[in-house]
Amino acid sequence: MSAYLPAGVPLPAPDPWEAPFWDFCNNKELRFQACAKCGAVRHPPAPTCPQCLSGAQDWIAASDDAELFTYTIIHHANHPALKAVVPYNAAVVVFPALGHVRLVTNIVGDAALRIGMPLTLVWESPAPGRWLPRFAPRTVGGAR
Amino acid sequence: MNPNTPCIVGIGQTEYTRWGGATRSEFELAGAAIMAAAADAGVAVRDIDALTSFGDDRNEPALVQAALGIEELRFNGMVWGGGGGGSCGAVDLAAAAVEAGRARYAVAFRSLAQGQTGRFGLYDPNWRHASFIHPFGLLAAPQLLALSVRRYMHEFGVTPEHLGAFAVACRAHAQRNPAAVMRGKPLDMATYLASRMIADPLRLNDCCLETDGACAVLVTTLERARDLDVEPIAILASIHGGSRGWSTGPLGSHNQPLADYASTGAWTLARDLYAKAGVAPGDLDVAQIYDNFTGLALMSMEAFGLCGRGEGGALAASGAIAWPHGALPVNTHGGCLSEAYIHGLNHVNEGVRQLRGASTCQVEDAELCLVVGGPGPSPTSALILGRV
Numbered sequence A: 001m002s003a004y005l006p007a008g009v010p011l012p013a014p015d016p017w018e019a020p021f022w023d024f025c026n027n028k029e030l031r032f033q034a035c036a037k038c039g040a041v042r043h044p045p046a047p048t049c050p051q052c053l054s055g056a057q058d059w060i061a062a063s064d065d066a067e068l069f070t071y072t073i074i075h076h077a078n079h080p081a082l083k084a085v086v087p088y089n090a091a092v093v094v095f096p097a098l099g100h101v102r103l104v105t106n107i108v109g110d111a112a113l114r115i116g117m118p119l120t121l122v123w124e125s126p127a128p129g130r131w132l133p134r135f136a137p138r139t140v141g142g143a144r
Numbered sequence B: 001m002n003p004n005t006p007c008i009v010g011i012g013q014t015e016y017t018r019w020g021g022a023t024r025s026e027f028e029l030a031g032a033a034i035m036a037a038a039a040d041a042g043v044a045v046r047d048i049d050a051l052t053s054f055g056d057d058r059n060e061p062a063l064v065q066a067a068l069g070i071e072e073l074r075f076n077g078m079v080w081g082g083g084g085g086g087s088c089g090a091v092d093l094a095a096a097a098v099e100a101g102r103a104r105y106a107v108a109f110r111s112l113a114q115g116q117t118g119r120f121g122l123y124d125p126n127w128r129h130a131s132f133i134h135p136f137g138l139l140a141a142p143q144l145l146a147l148s149v150r151r152y153m154h155e156f157g158v159t160p161e162h163l164g165a166f167a168v169a170c171r172a173h174a175q176r177n178p179a180a181v182m183r184g185k186p187l188d189m190a191t192y193l194a195s196r197m198i199a200d201p202l203r204l205n206d207c208c209l210e211t212d213g214a215c216a217v218l219v220t221t222l223e224r225a226r227d228l229d230v231e232p233i234a235i236l237a238s239i240h241g242g243s244r245g246w247s248t249g250p251l252g253s254h255n256q257p258l259a260d261y262a263s264t265g266a267w268t269l270a271r272d273l274y275a276k277a278g279v280a281p282g283d284l285d286v287a288q289i290y291d292n293f294t295g296l297a298l299m300s301m302e303a304f305g306l307c308g309r310g311e312g313g314a315l316a317a318s319g320a321i322a323w324p325h326g327a328l329p330v331n332t333h334g335g336c337l338s339e340a341y342i343h344g345l346n347h348v349n350e351g352v353r354q355l356r357g358a359s360t361c362q363v364e365d366a367e368l369c370l371v372v373g374g375p376g377p378s379p380t381s382a383l384i385l386g387r388v
Protein backbone atom coordinates (compact mmCIF):
# COMPACT_ATOMS: atom_id res chain seq x y z
CA MET A 1 0.00 0.00 0.00
CA SER A 2 1.40 3.34 -0.94
CA ALA A 3 1.83 6.13 1.60
CA TYR A 4 -0.47 9.14 1.77
CA LEU A 5 2.28 11.48 0.48
CA PRO A 6 4.88 10.39 -2.10
CA ALA A 7 8.60 9.86 -1.72
CA GLY A 8 10.62 13.03 -2.08
CA VAL A 9 8.73 15.05 0.52
CA PRO A 10 11.33 16.32 3.01
CA LEU A 11 11.95 13.81 5.80
CA PRO A 12 12.48 14.72 9.46
CA ALA A 13 15.92 16.27 9.98
CA PRO A 14 15.68 16.89 13.71
CA ASP A 15 17.73 19.09 15.96
CA PRO A 16 19.55 17.01 18.62
CA TRP A 17 16.91 17.57 21.30
CA GLU A 18 14.18 16.46 18.90
CA ALA A 19 15.90 13.27 17.73
CA PRO A 20 14.48 10.82 20.34
CA PHE A 21 10.93 11.56 19.11
CA TRP A 22 11.87 10.44 15.60
CA ASP A 23 13.96 7.52 16.83
CA PHE A 24 10.83 6.19 18.54
CA CYS A 25 8.80 6.83 15.39
CA ASN A 26 11.25 4.81 13.32
CA ASN A 27 10.48 1.98 15.74
CA LYS A 28 6.75 2.61 15.16
CA GLU A 29 6.22 4.02 18.63
CA LEU A 30 4.50 7.40 19.06
CA ARG A 31 5.86 8.84 22.28
CA PHE A 32 5.81 12.38 23.61
CA GLN A 33 8.39 13.97 25.84
CA ALA A 34 7.34 14.37 29.45
CA CYS A 35 9.09 15.81 32.46
CA ALA A 36 10.54 13.07 34.67
CA LYS A 37 10.20 15.35 37.69
CA CYS A 38 6.70 16.90 37.44
CA GLY A 39 5.12 14.84 34.66
CA ALA A 40 4.17 17.70 32.35
CA VAL A 41 3.95 16.56 28.71
CA ARG A 42 5.45 18.79 26.03
CA HIS A 43 5.68 18.81 22.26
CA PRO A 44 7.68 19.72 20.23
CA PRO A 45 10.52 18.45 22.41
CA ALA A 46 12.73 20.89 24.29
CA PRO A 47 15.70 20.49 26.64
CA THR A 48 13.87 21.72 29.74
CA CYS A 49 10.42 21.45 31.29
CA PRO A 50 8.69 24.86 31.07
CA GLN A 51 6.79 24.07 34.31
CA CYS A 52 9.69 23.20 36.62
CA LEU A 53 12.85 23.69 34.49
CA SER A 54 14.00 20.13 35.04
CA GLY A 55 16.01 18.60 32.24
CA ALA A 56 15.06 15.04 33.20
CA GLN A 57 12.92 13.38 30.53
CA ASP A 58 10.53 10.52 30.08
CA TRP A 59 8.98 9.48 26.78
CA ILE A 60 5.37 8.44 27.31
CA ALA A 61 3.20 6.55 24.85
CA ALA A 62 0.54 8.54 23.03
CA SER A 63 -2.97 8.01 24.32
CA ASP A 64 -5.55 6.38 22.02
CA ASP A 65 -8.03 9.25 22.21
CA ALA A 66 -6.74 11.25 19.23
CA GLU A 67 -9.24 13.57 17.58
CA LEU A 68 -9.09 16.03 14.71
CA PHE A 69 -8.40 19.55 15.98
CA THR A 70 -8.06 21.35 12.65
CA TYR A 71 -7.09 20.65 9.05
CA THR A 72 -6.46 22.20 5.65
CA ILE A 73 -6.87 20.88 2.14
CA ILE A 74 -3.84 21.97 0.17
CA HIS A 75 -4.48 22.77 -3.49
CA HIS A 76 -1.28 24.65 -4.31
CA ALA A 77 1.82 22.54 -3.79
CA ASN A 78 5.10 24.38 -3.38
CA HIS A 79 7.41 21.36 -3.54
CA PRO A 80 7.97 19.32 -6.69
CA ALA A 81 7.28 16.05 -4.88
CA LEU A 82 3.76 17.19 -4.06
CA LYS A 83 2.62 18.71 -7.35
CA ALA A 84 1.09 15.46 -8.57
CA VAL A 85 -0.90 14.67 -5.42
CA VAL A 86 -2.90 17.86 -4.83
CA PRO A 87 -5.32 18.23 -3.24
CA TYR A 88 -4.03 16.59 -0.07
CA ASN A 89 -4.79 17.29 3.55
CA ALA A 90 -2.68 18.23 6.52
CA ALA A 91 -4.08 18.18 10.01
CA VAL A 92 -3.50 18.86 13.66
CA VAL A 93 -4.48 16.05 16.00
CA VAL A 94 -5.09 16.57 19.72
CA PHE A 95 -4.71 14.07 22.57
CA PRO A 96 -7.07 15.17 25.39
CA ALA A 97 -5.69 12.61 27.85
CA LEU A 98 -2.23 14.13 27.44
CA GLY A 99 -3.20 17.69 28.21
CA HIS A 100 -4.17 18.42 24.63
CA VAL A 101 -0.72 17.89 23.23
CA ARG A 102 -1.04 18.43 19.50
CA LEU A 103 0.67 16.71 16.59
CA VAL A 104 0.81 17.84 12.98
CA THR A 105 0.06 14.96 10.61
CA ASN A 106 -2.10 13.80 7.69
CA ILE A 107 -5.40 11.92 7.69
CA VAL A 108 -5.12 8.95 5.33
CA GLY A 109 -7.93 7.70 3.15
CA ASP A 110 -10.59 9.79 1.54
CA ALA A 111 -13.17 10.21 4.31
CA ALA A 112 -14.66 13.69 4.67
CA LEU A 113 -12.87 15.53 7.46
CA ARG A 114 -14.74 16.97 10.40
CA ILE A 115 -13.24 18.79 13.37
CA GLY A 116 -13.65 16.61 16.45
CA MET A 117 -13.76 13.31 14.58
CA PRO A 118 -12.06 10.43 16.43
CA LEU A 119 -8.86 9.14 14.89
CA THR A 120 -6.56 6.19 15.19
CA LEU A 121 -2.81 6.01 14.61
CA VAL A 122 -1.41 4.40 11.46
CA TRP A 123 2.24 4.13 10.46
CA GLU A 124 3.56 4.86 7.00
CA SER A 125 7.09 4.48 5.73
CA PRO A 126 8.34 7.24 3.41
CA ALA A 127 11.79 5.63 3.05
CA PRO A 128 13.52 2.47 4.23
CA GLY A 129 13.81 2.46 8.01
CA ARG A 130 11.81 5.67 8.37
CA TRP A 131 8.26 5.80 9.73
CA LEU A 132 5.80 8.68 10.05
CA PRO A 133 2.75 8.80 12.35
CA ARG A 134 -0.43 9.40 10.39
CA PHE A 135 -4.06 8.93 11.37
CA ALA A 136 -7.24 7.34 10.04
CA PRO A 137 -10.86 7.81 11.10
CA ARG A 138 -11.73 5.71 14.17
CA THR A 139 -15.12 4.15 14.78
CA VAL A 140 -15.97 4.82 18.40
CA GLY A 141 -16.81 1.74 20.43
CA GLY A 142 -16.03 -0.83 17.77
CA ALA A 143 -13.60 -2.15 15.24
CA ARG A 144 -13.03 -0.25 12.03
CA MET B 1 4.47 65.80 26.18
CA ASN B 2 7.85 64.69 27.53
CA PRO B 3 10.67 66.18 25.41
CA ASN B 4 12.28 62.75 25.43
CA THR B 5 9.27 61.14 23.70
CA PRO B 6 10.43 59.19 20.62
CA CYS B 7 8.94 60.56 17.43
CA ILE B 8 8.95 59.51 13.80
CA VAL B 9 10.25 62.46 11.79
CA GLY B 10 10.99 60.80 8.48
CA ILE B 11 9.57 58.00 6.36
CA GLY B 12 11.05 56.64 3.16
CA GLN B 13 10.19 53.97 0.66
CA THR B 14 11.24 52.78 -2.75
CA GLU B 15 9.05 51.84 -5.65
CA TYR B 16 7.16 48.59 -5.04
CA THR B 17 7.02 45.93 -7.75
CA ARG B 18 5.81 42.35 -8.03
CA TRP B 19 8.57 39.92 -7.02
CA GLY B 20 11.36 39.94 -9.56
CA GLY B 21 10.36 43.39 -10.76
CA ALA B 22 13.03 45.41 -8.97
CA THR B 23 15.62 47.02 -11.22
CA ARG B 24 17.94 47.63 -8.27
CA SER B 25 19.53 45.21 -5.80
CA GLU B 26 17.96 44.58 -2.42
CA PHE B 27 20.97 46.35 -0.85
CA GLU B 28 20.54 49.40 -3.07
CA LEU B 29 16.83 49.49 -2.21
CA ALA B 30 17.71 49.51 1.51
CA GLY B 31 19.98 52.51 1.05
CA ALA B 32 17.44 54.31 -1.10
CA ALA B 33 14.70 53.91 1.52
CA ILE B 34 17.01 55.10 4.30
CA MET B 35 18.13 58.13 2.26
CA ALA B 36 14.50 58.94 1.49
CA ALA B 37 13.59 58.83 5.19
CA ALA B 38 16.50 61.12 6.04
CA ALA B 39 15.56 63.56 3.28
CA ASP B 40 11.95 63.54 4.48
CA ALA B 41 13.13 64.46 7.98
CA GLY B 42 15.74 66.97 6.84
CA VAL B 43 18.46 65.00 8.63
CA ALA B 44 21.84 64.42 6.97
CA VAL B 45 22.35 60.73 6.18
CA ARG B 46 25.81 60.81 7.79
CA ASP B 47 24.18 61.84 11.11
CA ILE B 48 22.09 58.68 11.37
CA ASP B 49 23.67 56.83 14.29
CA ALA B 50 21.49 53.79 14.90
CA LEU B 51 20.19 51.09 12.56
CA THR B 52 17.55 48.51 13.42
CA SER B 53 15.73 45.88 11.41
CA PHE B 54 13.88 42.58 11.62
CA GLY B 55 12.84 39.55 9.59
CA ASP B 56 16.42 38.34 9.07
CA ASP B 57 17.15 41.39 6.91
CA ARG B 58 20.32 40.70 4.95
CA ASN B 59 21.54 44.33 4.81
CA GLU B 60 23.56 44.43 7.98
CA PRO B 61 24.99 47.65 9.40
CA ALA B 62 28.52 46.66 8.34
CA LEU B 63 27.34 47.18 4.76
CA VAL B 64 24.82 49.97 5.25
CA GLN B 65 27.04 52.20 7.39
CA ALA B 66 29.88 52.03 4.88
CA ALA B 67 27.68 52.53 1.83
CA LEU B 68 25.89 55.54 3.29
CA GLY B 69 28.89 57.24 4.89
CA ILE B 70 27.38 57.13 8.37
CA GLU B 71 29.93 58.84 10.65
CA GLU B 72 29.37 56.95 13.88
CA LEU B 73 27.14 53.97 14.61
CA ARG B 74 26.08 54.14 18.27
CA PHE B 75 23.37 51.48 18.41
CA ASN B 76 22.14 48.63 16.25
CA GLY B 77 19.76 45.77 16.74
CA MET B 78 17.67 43.18 15.02
CA VAL B 79 14.41 41.69 16.21
CA TRP B 80 14.66 37.90 16.03
CA GLY B 81 12.30 35.96 13.82
CA GLY B 82 12.14 35.53 10.08
CA GLY B 83 8.79 37.14 9.42
CA GLY B 84 6.92 40.39 9.90
CA GLY B 85 6.49 39.96 13.66
CA GLY B 86 9.31 42.43 14.19
CA SER B 87 8.08 45.28 11.99
CA CYS B 88 6.92 47.48 14.85
CA GLY B 89 9.61 45.85 16.99
CA ALA B 90 12.36 47.38 14.87
CA VAL B 91 10.72 50.78 15.39
CA ASP B 92 10.49 49.91 19.11
CA LEU B 93 14.27 49.30 19.16
CA ALA B 94 14.90 52.62 17.42
CA ALA B 95 12.59 54.39 19.88
CA ALA B 96 14.31 52.74 22.85
CA ALA B 97 17.71 53.86 21.54
CA VAL B 98 16.79 57.54 21.23
CA GLU B 99 14.72 57.56 24.42
CA ALA B 100 17.65 56.13 26.40
CA GLY B 101 20.04 58.67 24.92
CA ARG B 102 22.05 55.97 23.18
CA ALA B 103 21.51 57.47 19.73
CA ARG B 104 20.20 60.67 18.17
CA TYR B 105 18.77 59.63 14.83
CA ALA B 106 17.77 55.99 14.68
CA VAL B 107 16.53 54.35 11.49
CA ALA B 108 14.41 51.20 11.34
CA PHE B 109 14.46 49.70 7.87
CA ARG B 110 13.47 46.62 5.88
CA SER B 111 14.51 45.76 2.35
CA LEU B 112 12.91 42.73 0.82
CA ALA B 113 13.38 41.80 -2.81
CA GLN B 114 11.90 38.33 -3.07
CA GLY B 115 12.82 38.19 -6.72
CA GLN B 116 16.51 38.21 -5.74
CA THR B 117 16.73 36.39 -2.45
CA GLY B 118 14.01 33.77 -2.50
CA ARG B 119 10.26 33.79 -2.28
CA PHE B 120 8.70 33.14 1.09
CA GLY B 121 6.25 30.81 -0.63
CA LEU B 122 9.02 28.35 -1.48
CA TYR B 123 10.25 25.44 0.62
CA ASP B 124 12.87 26.47 3.18
CA PRO B 125 14.74 23.57 4.83
CA ASN B 126 15.94 25.82 7.66
CA TRP B 127 12.42 26.56 8.92
CA ARG B 128 12.08 26.26 12.71
CA HIS B 129 10.37 23.02 13.81
CA ALA B 130 10.68 21.85 10.18
CA SER B 131 10.79 18.17 11.15
CA PHE B 132 7.30 18.41 12.63
CA ILE B 133 5.63 20.04 9.62
CA HIS B 134 7.56 19.43 6.38
CA PRO B 135 7.13 15.63 6.22
CA PHE B 136 3.37 16.20 6.27
CA GLY B 137 3.36 18.46 3.23
CA LEU B 138 3.20 21.73 5.15
CA LEU B 139 5.93 23.69 3.44
CA ALA B 140 4.70 27.27 3.21
CA ALA B 141 3.05 29.90 5.38
CA PRO B 142 -0.44 29.79 3.80
CA GLN B 143 -0.60 26.02 4.33
CA LEU B 144 0.39 26.33 7.99
CA LEU B 145 -1.79 29.31 8.76
CA ALA B 146 -4.78 27.74 7.03
CA LEU B 147 -4.83 25.36 10.01
CA SER B 148 -5.34 28.32 12.36
CA VAL B 149 -7.91 29.95 10.13
CA ARG B 150 -9.94 26.70 9.80
CA ARG B 151 -10.08 26.35 13.58
CA TYR B 152 -10.98 30.03 13.93
CA MET B 153 -13.86 29.68 11.47
CA HIS B 154 -15.03 26.54 13.30
CA GLU B 155 -14.97 28.08 16.76
CA PHE B 156 -16.55 31.40 15.92
CA GLY B 157 -18.72 30.84 12.86
CA VAL B 158 -16.51 32.98 10.66
CA THR B 159 -17.41 32.62 6.95
CA PRO B 160 -15.54 32.95 3.65
CA GLU B 161 -17.44 36.21 3.11
CA HIS B 162 -15.99 37.50 6.37
CA LEU B 163 -12.46 36.77 5.18
CA GLY B 164 -13.30 38.26 1.80
CA ALA B 165 -14.57 41.49 3.32
CA PHE B 166 -11.08 42.18 4.65
CA ALA B 167 -9.43 41.47 1.30
CA VAL B 168 -11.97 43.59 -0.58
CA ALA B 169 -11.50 46.56 1.78
CA CYS B 170 -7.71 46.47 1.40
CA ARG B 171 -7.99 46.25 -2.38
CA ALA B 172 -10.39 49.19 -2.51
CA HIS B 173 -7.96 51.32 -0.51
CA ALA B 174 -5.12 50.35 -2.82
CA GLN B 175 -7.01 51.71 -5.83
CA ARG B 176 -6.29 55.23 -4.57
CA ASN B 177 -2.63 54.59 -3.68
CA PRO B 178 -0.20 55.20 -6.56
CA ALA B 179 2.45 53.10 -4.80
CA ALA B 180 0.21 50.05 -4.47
CA VAL B 181 1.12 47.06 -6.61
CA MET B 182 -2.56 46.12 -6.98
CA ARG B 183 -3.71 49.57 -8.05
CA GLY B 184 -5.80 49.18 -11.17
CA LYS B 185 -6.89 45.67 -10.21
CA PRO B 186 -10.09 46.07 -8.20
CA LEU B 187 -11.59 43.14 -6.31
CA ASP B 188 -15.23 42.45 -5.52
CA MET B 189 -16.71 39.71 -3.35
CA ALA B 190 -17.75 37.52 -6.28
CA THR B 191 -14.21 37.61 -7.69
CA TYR B 192 -12.80 36.92 -4.25
CA LEU B 193 -15.03 33.88 -3.75
CA ALA B 194 -14.16 32.59 -7.22
CA SER B 195 -10.41 32.90 -6.69
CA ARG B 196 -8.62 29.57 -6.56
CA MET B 197 -7.99 27.72 -3.34
CA ILE B 198 -4.38 27.74 -2.14
CA ALA B 199 -4.84 25.94 1.18
CA ASP B 200 -8.51 25.61 2.03
CA PRO B 201 -9.95 27.77 3.59
CA LEU B 202 -7.40 30.27 2.22
CA ARG B 203 -7.95 31.40 -1.37
CA LEU B 204 -5.45 33.25 -3.54
CA ASN B 205 -6.95 36.57 -2.51
CA ASP B 206 -6.58 35.74 1.20
CA CYS B 207 -2.81 35.70 0.72
CA CYS B 208 -0.42 38.66 0.80
CA LEU B 209 1.54 39.77 -2.22
CA GLU B 210 5.09 38.75 -3.07
CA THR B 211 6.91 41.95 -3.94
CA ASP B 212 10.23 43.78 -4.07
CA GLY B 213 10.82 47.05 -2.22
CA ALA B 214 12.12 48.74 0.91
CA CYS B 215 10.90 51.05 3.67
CA ALA B 216 12.61 53.10 6.37
CA VAL B 217 11.50 55.12 9.37
CA LEU B 218 13.65 57.77 11.11
CA VAL B 219 13.14 58.20 14.87
CA THR B 220 14.43 60.91 17.18
CA THR B 221 13.30 62.58 20.40
CA LEU B 222 10.57 65.22 20.46
CA GLU B 223 13.17 67.73 21.66
CA ARG B 224 15.39 67.16 18.60
CA ALA B 225 12.36 66.98 16.35
CA ARG B 226 11.54 70.58 17.28
CA ASP B 227 14.67 71.66 15.40
CA LEU B 228 13.49 69.97 12.20
CA ASP B 229 11.11 71.41 9.64
CA VAL B 230 8.65 68.54 9.95
CA GLU B 231 5.62 67.64 12.06
CA PRO B 232 6.81 64.96 14.46
CA ILE B 233 4.57 61.95 14.96
CA ALA B 234 4.88 60.65 18.51
CA ILE B 235 5.39 56.98 19.29
CA LEU B 236 2.99 56.96 22.24
CA ALA B 237 3.71 53.31 22.89
CA SER B 238 5.77 50.61 21.23
CA ILE B 239 6.10 47.00 22.21
CA HIS B 240 7.50 43.71 21.03
CA GLY B 241 7.29 40.34 22.71
CA GLY B 242 5.17 37.28 23.15
CA SER B 243 3.22 35.43 25.78
CA ARG B 244 3.94 32.11 27.47
CA GLY B 245 3.91 28.90 25.49
CA TRP B 246 3.40 30.56 22.15
CA SER B 247 6.72 29.60 20.51
CA THR B 248 6.56 29.37 16.71
CA GLY B 249 2.81 28.87 17.03
CA PRO B 250 0.92 28.31 13.81
CA LEU B 251 4.13 28.53 11.74
CA GLY B 252 5.69 25.55 13.46
CA SER B 253 5.02 24.21 16.95
CA HIS B 254 1.18 24.34 16.88
CA ASN B 255 1.21 23.81 20.64
CA GLN B 256 0.40 27.33 21.77
CA PRO B 257 -2.11 27.37 24.65
CA LEU B 258 -5.23 25.51 23.48
CA ALA B 259 -7.73 28.24 24.27
CA ASP B 260 -5.63 30.71 22.27
CA TYR B 261 -5.01 28.48 19.23
CA ALA B 262 -7.52 30.37 17.07
CA SER B 263 -6.02 33.77 17.87
CA THR B 264 -2.79 35.68 17.42
CA GLY B 265 -2.03 35.34 21.13
CA ALA B 266 -1.28 39.07 21.43
CA TRP B 267 -3.78 39.78 24.22
CA THR B 268 -1.14 40.65 26.83
CA LEU B 269 0.87 42.70 24.36
CA ALA B 270 -2.24 44.71 23.48
CA ARG B 271 -3.09 45.26 27.15
CA ASP B 272 0.39 46.63 27.87
CA LEU B 273 0.46 48.72 24.69
CA TYR B 274 -2.76 50.58 25.46
CA ALA B 275 -1.76 51.03 29.10
CA LYS B 276 1.54 52.61 28.10
CA ALA B 277 -0.11 54.93 25.58
CA GLY B 278 -2.88 55.81 28.01
CA VAL B 279 -5.55 55.29 25.37
CA ALA B 280 -8.23 52.70 24.64
CA PRO B 281 -9.17 50.98 21.39
CA GLY B 282 -12.24 53.22 21.14
CA ASP B 283 -9.97 56.26 20.95
CA LEU B 284 -8.31 55.14 17.69
CA ASP B 285 -9.05 56.93 14.42
CA VAL B 286 -7.36 54.47 12.06
CA ALA B 287 -5.39 51.21 12.21
CA GLN B 288 -2.80 49.43 10.06
CA ILE B 289 -2.97 45.70 10.76
CA TYR B 290 -0.37 43.25 9.41
CA ASP B 291 -2.21 41.15 6.87
CA ASN B 292 -0.16 38.20 5.70
CA PHE B 293 -3.51 36.40 5.44
CA THR B 294 -7.04 37.74 5.88
CA GLY B 295 -7.96 35.35 8.70
CA LEU B 296 -4.93 36.31 10.74
CA ALA B 297 -5.71 40.00 10.30
CA LEU B 298 -9.22 39.39 11.65
CA MET B 299 -7.77 37.63 14.70
CA SER B 300 -5.29 40.50 15.12
CA MET B 301 -8.12 43.04 15.20
CA GLU B 302 -9.66 41.00 18.02
CA ALA B 303 -6.44 40.74 20.01
CA PHE B 304 -5.95 44.50 19.82
CA GLY B 305 -9.49 45.19 20.99
CA LEU B 306 -11.05 46.59 17.81
CA CYS B 307 -13.89 44.13 18.47
CA GLY B 308 -14.66 41.18 20.72
CA ARG B 309 -13.28 37.65 20.41
CA GLY B 310 -14.62 35.98 17.30
CA GLU B 311 -16.12 39.21 15.98
CA GLY B 312 -13.36 40.18 13.54
CA GLY B 313 -15.20 38.76 10.56
CA ALA B 314 -18.44 40.50 11.41
CA LEU B 315 -16.52 43.75 11.93
CA ALA B 316 -14.95 43.50 8.48
CA ALA B 317 -18.26 42.57 6.85
CA SER B 318 -20.02 45.50 8.54
CA GLY B 319 -17.98 47.98 6.53
CA ALA B 320 -16.43 49.44 9.68
CA ILE B 321 -12.88 48.97 8.39
CA ALA B 322 -13.51 50.44 4.92
CA TRP B 323 -12.56 54.01 4.07
CA PRO B 324 -14.19 56.54 3.87
CA HIS B 325 -17.41 55.61 5.69
CA GLY B 326 -16.19 53.01 8.18
CA ALA B 327 -15.85 53.95 11.83
CA LEU B 328 -12.26 52.68 11.96
CA PRO B 329 -10.63 52.33 8.54
CA VAL B 330 -7.95 49.62 8.44
CA ASN B 331 -5.02 49.34 6.02
CA THR B 332 -5.71 52.58 4.22
CA HIS B 333 -2.69 51.96 1.94
CA GLY B 334 -3.88 48.51 0.88
CA GLY B 335 -1.79 46.47 3.32
CA CYS B 336 0.34 43.45 2.54
CA LEU B 337 -2.61 42.11 0.57
CA SER B 338 -2.79 44.97 -1.92
CA GLU B 339 -0.05 47.59 -1.47
CA ALA B 340 3.18 45.61 -1.00
CA TYR B 341 4.79 43.03 1.24
CA ILE B 342 7.56 44.98 2.93
CA HIS B 343 6.99 42.82 5.99
CA GLY B 344 4.69 45.42 7.51
CA LEU B 345 7.10 48.34 7.74
CA ASN B 346 4.94 49.83 4.98
CA HIS B 347 2.11 49.81 7.54
CA VAL B 348 4.19 52.06 9.81
CA ASN B 349 4.79 54.48 6.93
CA GLU B 350 1.05 54.60 6.28
CA GLY B 351 0.34 55.25 9.95
CA VAL B 352 2.64 58.27 9.79
CA ARG B 353 1.01 59.52 6.57
CA GLN B 354 -2.42 59.31 8.21
CA LEU B 355 -1.31 61.47 11.14
CA ARG B 356 0.36 63.94 8.80
CA GLY B 357 -2.88 64.18 6.80
CA ALA B 358 -1.11 62.76 3.74
CA SER B 359 -2.75 59.39 3.10
CA THR B 360 -4.48 58.68 -0.19
CA CYS B 361 -7.37 57.39 1.94
CA GLN B 362 -7.13 60.13 4.54
CA VAL B 363 -9.20 59.78 7.71
CA GLU B 364 -10.35 63.26 8.59
CA ASP B 365 -8.47 64.76 11.54
CA ALA B 366 -6.79 61.47 12.40
CA GLU B 367 -5.02 61.83 15.75
CA LEU B 368 -4.33 58.24 16.83
CA CYS B 369 -3.22 55.25 14.77
CA LEU B 370 -2.63 51.65 15.83
CA VAL B 371 -0.02 49.70 13.88
CA VAL B 372 0.29 45.94 14.43
CA GLY B 373 3.14 43.69 13.25
CA GLY B 374 3.04 40.13 11.99
CA PRO B 375 0.95 37.68 14.02
CA GLY B 376 1.63 34.10 15.02
CA PRO B 377 5.13 33.24 16.15
CA SER B 378 6.68 35.07 19.08
CA PRO B 379 7.78 37.84 19.14
CA THR B 380 5.20 40.05 17.54
CA SER B 381 4.95 43.82 17.91
CA ALA B 382 2.79 46.93 17.76
CA LEU B 383 2.82 50.73 17.97
CA ILE B 384 0.41 53.48 18.85
CA LEU B 385 1.25 56.65 16.95
CA GLY B 386 -0.20 60.04 17.82
CA ARG B 387 -0.05 63.65 16.75
CA VAL B 388 2.00 65.83 19.07
Ligand SMILES: [Zn+2]
Pocket (backbone or CB within 6 Å): A035, A036, A037, A038, A039, A040, A049, A050, A051, A052, A053, A054
Ligand atom coordinates in the same frame (compact mmCIF):
# COMPACT_ATOMS: atom_id res chain seq x y z
ZN1 LIG C 1 8.60 19.57 35.08
